[in-house]
Amino acid sequence: MTAALSYYDALDFGSMDQGTASTQEHxxxxxxxxxxxxxxxxxxxxxxxxxxxxxxxxxxREGEALVHAGDKFHSLYVVRSGCFKTVYTDFSGSxxxxxxPMCGDLMGADGIDCGHYSSTAVSLDTSEVVIVPxxxxxxxxxxxxxxxxxxYRVLSRELVRVQNMAWTLGTLGxxxxxxxxxxxxxxRLGALGYSRSSFNLRMTRQEIGSYLGLKLETVSRALSALNxxxxxxxxxxxxxxxxxxxxxxxxxxxxxxxxxxAPHPAPTAARSGDRAxxxxxxxxxxxxxxxxxxxx
Amino acid sequence: MTAALSYYDALDFGSMDQGTASTQEHxxxxxxxxxxxxxxxxxxxxxxxxxxxxxxxxxxREGEALVHAGDKFHSLYVVRSGCFKTVYTDFSGSxxxxxxPMCGDLMGADGIDCGHYSSTAVSLDTSEVVIVPxxxxxxxxxxxxxxxxxxYRVLSRELVRVQNMAWTLGTLGxxxxxxxxxxxxxxRLGALGYSRSSFNLRMTRQEIGSYLGLKLETVSRALSALNxxxxxxxxxxxxxxxxxxxxxxxxxxxxxxxxxxAPHPAPTAARSGDRAxxxxxxxxxxxxxxxxxxxx
DNA sequence: CGGTAAGTTGAATCTAGTCAAGAAACGTGG
DNA sequence: CCACGTTTCTTGACTAGATTCAACTTACCG
Numbered sequence: 001m002t003a004a005l006s007y008y009d010a011l012d013f014g015s016m017d018q019g020t021a022s023t024q025e026h027x028x029x030x031x032x033x034x035x036x037x038x039x040x041x042x043x044x045x046x047x048x049x050x051x052x053x054x055x056x057x058x059x060x061r062e063g064e065a066l067v068h069a070g071d072k073f074h075s076l077y078v079v080r081s082g083c084f085k086t087v088y089t090d091f092s093g094s095x096x097x098x099x100x101p102m103c104g105d106l107m108g109a110d111g112i113d114c115g116h117y118s119s120t121a122v123s124l125d126t127s128e129v130v131i132v133p134x135x136x137x138x139x140x141x142x143x144x145x146x147x148x149x150x151x152y153r154v155l156s157r158e159l160v161r162v163q164n165m166a167w168t169l170g171t172l173g174x175x176x177x178x179x180x181x182x183x184x185x186x187x188r189l190g191a192l193g194y195s196r197s198s199f200n201l202r203m204t205r206q207e208i209g210s211y212l213g214l215k216l217e218t219v220s221r222a223l224s225a226l227n228x229x230x231x232x233x234x235x236x237x238x239x240x241x242x243x244x245x246x247x248x249x250x251x252x253x254x255x256x257x258x259x260x261x262a263p264h265p266a267p268t269a270a271r272s273g274d275r276a277x278x279x280x281x282x283x284x285x286x287x288x289x290x291x292x293x294x295x296x
Numbered sequence: 297m298t299a300a301l302s303y304y305d306a307l308d309f310g311s312m313d314q315g316t317a318s319t320q321e322h323x324x325x326x327x328x329x330x331x332x333x334x335x336x337x338x339x340x341x342x343x344x345x346x347x348x349x350x351x352x353x354x355x356x357r358e359g360e361a362l363v364h365a366g367d368k369f370h371s372l373y374v375v376r377s378g379c380f381k382t383v384y385t386d387f388s389g390s391x392x393x394x395x396x397p398m399c400g401d402l403m404g405a406d407g408i409d410c411g412h413y414s415s416t417a418v419s420l421d422t423s424e425v426v427i428v429p430x431x432x433x434x435x436x437x438x439x440x441x442x443x444x445x446x447x448y449r450v451l452s453r454e455l456v457r458v459q460n461m462a463w464t465l466g467t468l469g470x471x472x473x474x475x476x477x478x479x480x481x482x483x484r485l486g487a488l489g490y491s492r493s494s495f496n497l498r499m500t501r502q503e504i505g506s507y508l509g510l511k512l513e514t515v516s517r518a519l520s521a522l523n524x525x526x527x528x529x530x531x532x533x534x535x536x537x538x539x540x541x542x543x544x545x546x547x548x549x550x551x552x553x554x555x556x557x558a559p560h561p562a563p564t565a566a567r568s569g570d571r572a573x574x575x576x577x578x579x580x581x582x583x584x585x586x587x588x589x590x591x592x
Numbered sequence: 593c594g595g596t597a598a599g600t601t602g603a604a605t606c607t608a609g610t611c612a613a614g615a616a617a618c619g620t621g622g
Numbered sequence: 623c624c625a626c627g628t629t630t631c632t633t634g635a636c637t638a639g640a641t642t643c644a645a646c647t648t649a650c651c652g
Contacts, residue, residue: 088463090548096463110459112445112452138444145438149408152430155451156408162458163406163414167384167392169465170509174608205631213466218608220632236617236631252386270550470640501599511641516600532599532649593652600647605623610637622623 018228030054031080031130033147038103039078039130041191043096045146046052048098048108053140056131058081060084060123069245072250075133079103083202084128085118097211099161100124100185100203103192106154118174124202169213172251177212182193182232197244201237226250314400327376327426329436334372335426337487338449340440342478344495349436352427356380358418362403363501366418369407371429372447375399379498382415383506396420396481396499397459399488402450415532415553443526463508469545473508475546478528482537493540497533523544 022118033053037044060066066077069089083102087095098119100109111117112134141148168180190196205216212219223234231247233240242246249262329349334342353376356362362373365385379398382390394415397403407413408430421448437444463477486492497504501512519530529536529544537543 006623090463090467096469098459098462102539104511110453110456113449114453119431134445139443141437141444142441145434148434148437149430149443152451153409154462155448155455156405159451159455159458160406160409160414162455162462163384163394166394166458166461166465167386169374169462170392170506171386171390204629209455210466215609216631217610220630223610224632263426500597512599513601513642514640517640520600595652596650598641598649600645602645605640605642606638607640608624609639613632613634615630615632615648618628620626620628622625 028137030056030212036078036130036132037150039080040106040150040154041104042150042237044150053136055136056094058129058131060127060129062123064123066121066123066129067111071111071117072119072136073108073115075131076112076272077107077121077129077131079105079107079219080130082123082125084121084123084127085203085207085211088119089120095210097166097203099101100211102188105110106158109155109158112132119120124207128226136242136280174212174214175222175225176251177214177248178219179231181208181212182226182241183244183247186244197241199239201239229292300504302461308405314523317388326352330427332428333446334559336402336446336450337342337400339444340446346533347550349432351432354425354427356423356425358419358421360419361476362417362419362425363413365413367407367413369411369413370429372405372433373417373425373427375401375404376424378419378421379417380417380423380498381507382417384415389507393499393503395461396507398484402454405451405454409520420503470508470514471518471521474548475514475522475527475576476505477504477508478522478535478537479540479543479547481535493537495535497535 029053030120031039032054036055058066058077060082066084069087072231079101081103083100084107085100086098086107088098089095092156098143099105100119107121107129108117110119137147137151156222163275167178172180184200185199185201189199203211208214209216209219223232229246231241231244233251263290301551315349327335327350329351332351336528360588362380365383375397377399379396379405381396382392382394382403387389395401397417403417403425404413433443433447438502462466464473469477480490481495481497499507501515504510505512505515510518519528522528522532522543525542525546527537527539527546579582
């Protein structure tokens with residue numbers, strides 16, 4: 001057992017407080033391995049007895065940082081609710097947003113290799129994350145080797161996501177990037193059971209621009225242009241996707257979206273159609289105020 | 297034992313021929329786990345008996361594809377010699393280069409999650425790769441749990457690399473991107489024992505441009521500009537870095553290079569200084585023809 | 593030696609950035 | 623509830639930087 005953890009011990013994982021002990025704010029509900037696999041949309045035959053292993057939760061208030069770039073790595077985090085931004089703080093002050101992790105997304109994986117997180121994770125919302133200490137995971141894998149591939153898959157997924165991002169930045173113009181961003185968001189929210197066609201952005205134009213390698217004015221202009229073209233309806237943070245195919249056309253006139261901008265290859269959730277999904281309300285769901293405004 | 301592999305079996309790893317059997321071209325030399333960790337620059341306490349496990353090699357000729365996007369995933373690959381490009385073939389024909397894996401770099405990790413490689417790997421050179429079937433790795437981890445973190449770290453490293461790429465594409469202009477590209481190459485070659493200041497590019501302007509999100513003419517102009525500014529000396533594929541600090545200055549006038557464009561956080565190799573390293577010749581090393589040209 | 597692929601350079605065009613002003617939403621305190 | 627200041631967003635005019643198109647040079651390979 002100790003042999004199984006020797007490597008992690010060498011990285012000082014062993015000396016850290018783990019599990020519930022490391023939770024800054026204790027929540028009553030802890031999550032089982034089964035819950036975790038569901039959250040990650042990775043179907044997994046988890047032995048029943050593993051259910052006793054529990055992962056702690058942590059609540060992060062809007063604007064609060066979950067981890068800072070440079071902090072010592074100890075845990076991975078899976079978003080359970082809310083929305084984050086992960087940023088590189090290019091220490092001449094300016095920051096580059098690397099992603100907007102949402103429910104089911106992984107954070108902190110960039111810290112595994114060198115032992116320090118390489119990006120800062122800031123909550124854009126009152127959020128909740130599952131704390132997954134790497135040491136706990138290692139112990140778990142030791143007891144149940146079939147779990148090994150879980151982290152492999154999650155890391156691989158993250159890799160594909162960032163590669164997609166690099167593709168977007170490398171090949172698309174401003175409007176294409178914004179269109180891809182909106183479609184991506186739409187797909188992810190749809191997979192979570194929210195409306196694919198109507199949602200509120202949790203981030204500012206500045207943050208979107210930083211993420212897409214654009215200035216905030218350019219993002220604003222691109223949104224206005226897509227609005228004018230009839231693809232979407234924008235009003236501040238409120239987005240209505242009127243014509244998703246037209247949006248895809250903006251990305252590639254030959255309608256060839258690569259491997260997929262969408263996050264997961266057709267997960268099982270949200271098969272119930274938009275009508276039901278639209279009833280699922282959250283901070284992402286549009287407020288009624290703008291809806292009547294749009295109708296006018 | 298079979299239980300340990302059940303998940304992989306489900307993904308058809310179990311039914312694949314593994315180890316030497318899957319090598320298209322048998323090489324006499326197979327690599328041990330120890331060799332592999334050294335190649336990856338990850339120091340690891342590997343139990344001696346693990347030395348018997350051997351990974352097969354495969355030779356890939358210039359222009360040949362190691363894997364194609366969409367192919368069924370079965371193995372990871374670690375470059376042992378030569379140089380590759382990994383490309384997204386945006387199926388309207390145009391392709392985007394995602395990276396130039398070299399000795400010690402991992403390829404194929406983007407296939408773990410969904411079971412298919414998402415990018416094509418083409419050799420730019422006569423190259424050699426170590427074949428690491430994921431099933432073999434799983435078996436190995438079952439026998440020696442401390443190996444588990446090996447793949448975690450490699451995947452994490454890859455993630456950081458691509459995030460750095462996204463940063464480059466998102467924040468730098470043409471000259472900055474080219475400068476970052478050259479510095480990155482310089483650092484990687486240096487870590488392998490080659491000259492940091494003088495090398496030959498293995499890729500065309502077109503491929504560099506695709507990688508950096510630029511057109512080939514822009515790459516050419518940027519190189520000429522850096523040449524004119526006295527940072528480097530360019531002649532076709534031959535690059536001499538005259539003033540690395542000036543190059544860093546191009547990236548950020550305030551000399552603030554983020555976390556590091558460099559690949560690995562100061563690996564142990566190549567501490568011998570440039571003089572000794574310059575003697576290490578390879579396809580990357582500059583030919584003498586241009587050297588005298590440069591002196592003129 | 594000639595043909596082809598790769599690289600350089602110039603001029604015109606277009607896209608995104610910059611600077612700047614104004615409008616709309618938000619929060620706070622009266 | 624309203625007035626206020628602050629933040630966020632939108633829009634316009636101008637500029638800087640990258641792309642495009644094109645001509646030309648240089649290397650490479652039979």
